[in-house]
Amino acid sequence: MSADYFTSMxxxxxxxxxxxVLLFLIAIVVSIPLGFVLTLAVKSSNRSIAGLANTYIYIMRGTxxxxxxxxxxxxLPMLPGxxxxLVLDRFTxxxxxxxxxxxxxxxxxxxGGLLAIDKGQYEASQVLGFSKWQTMLRIILPQMFRVVxxxxxxxxxxxIKDTALLYAVAVPELLHFAQTAVNRDFSIMPFFIAGIIYLVMTLLLTVFFKWLERRFKFE
Structure with a gap:
């Protein structure tokens, strides 16, 4: 394999x-706080809100x-009227x-993280005079973060691995270019290189989260 061919691939x-990486960053930054909002909705005392949140979670996890x-x-663009x-850019x-x-x-x-917190933590915070939001921010969330x-x-x-599904909706990401190179050159090598790139990205994520675990003394 020549250097020029390797570079062009x-x-x-x-x-x-x-x-x-861009899709990953956007998805992770938005979905984490949205997920927490959904958790609060599920735990809401309002049955309608809790029911809607549970239904949404069931549908999204079940399909x-x-x-x-x-x-x-x-x-969505095919919906009448x-x-x-509802026509969106493919990446959007x-x-x-x-x-x-x-x-x-x-x-x-x-x-699951909230359920893992002992109910005594809530009772103790009430005794100390904390409001519900102070209890959540100062006591519950730090413990929940370690658990989850x-x-x-x-x-x-x-x-990061699921981003390969972009290929199915014609967004030119890593796997798209790997498949293009395979079809053009009749070689399986681009798939191996794509696999290495995915492994590097997941390794960086693993190292980052291991650092977070040590930082928050999880281990």
């Missing part, structure tokens, strides 16, 4: 990896992410799909 794949992406990219207003539609899907998963992770960190780490690694 890898550079487009690295450009595609930039799209992969494939690929199906959701296809519906948002190609299905309003479809013309993909970001929306990933955010809505992963928010549901993060909501369940956060709910491994699960958030695992879900984040899954997210």
């Amino acid at each position: 890898v550079i487009p794949m690295l450009e595609g990896a930039q799209m992969t 494939p992410l690929l199906l959701q992406l296809l519906v948002i990219c190609f299905g 309003v479809g013309q207003y 539609a993909a970001c929306l799909g990933f955010i809505l899907n992963y928010a549901a998963y993060f909501a369940e992770i956060f709910r 960190l491994p699960a958030v780490s695992n879900e984040s690694i899954t997210l």
Whole structure:
């Protein structure tokens, strides 16, 4: 394999990896706080709000992410009457799909984290005169963060791999350029290189979350 050929194959794949990383960053930054809002909605004393939140989580976790992406990219514009207003740029539609899907998963992770907090923590905070928001911000959330960190780490690694689904909605990301090189050169090597790039990205994420675990003395 010549250096020129290797360069001509890898550079487009690295450009595609930039799209992969951009989608990951947008999805993770928006879906985590949205997931926590959903968790609060599930725990709401208002049955209607809790019911809607639970239904949303059930639908998003119970249907494939690929199906959701296809519906948002190609299905919504076909709706009678309003479809013309729901036509989105492919990347924007993909970001929306990933955010809505992963928010549901993060909501369940956060709910599990809150359930892991001893009820005595809430009672003690009331005795000390903390308000509900002070209790949540100063006592509950720091403990919950430690509990959910491994699960958030695992879900984040899954997210970086799921970005390969962009290929199915014609967004030019890493796998798109790898497939293009395979078809052009009749070689499986681009797939191996794409795999290495994914491994590097997941390794960086793993190292980052391990640092967070040590930082917050999880281990």
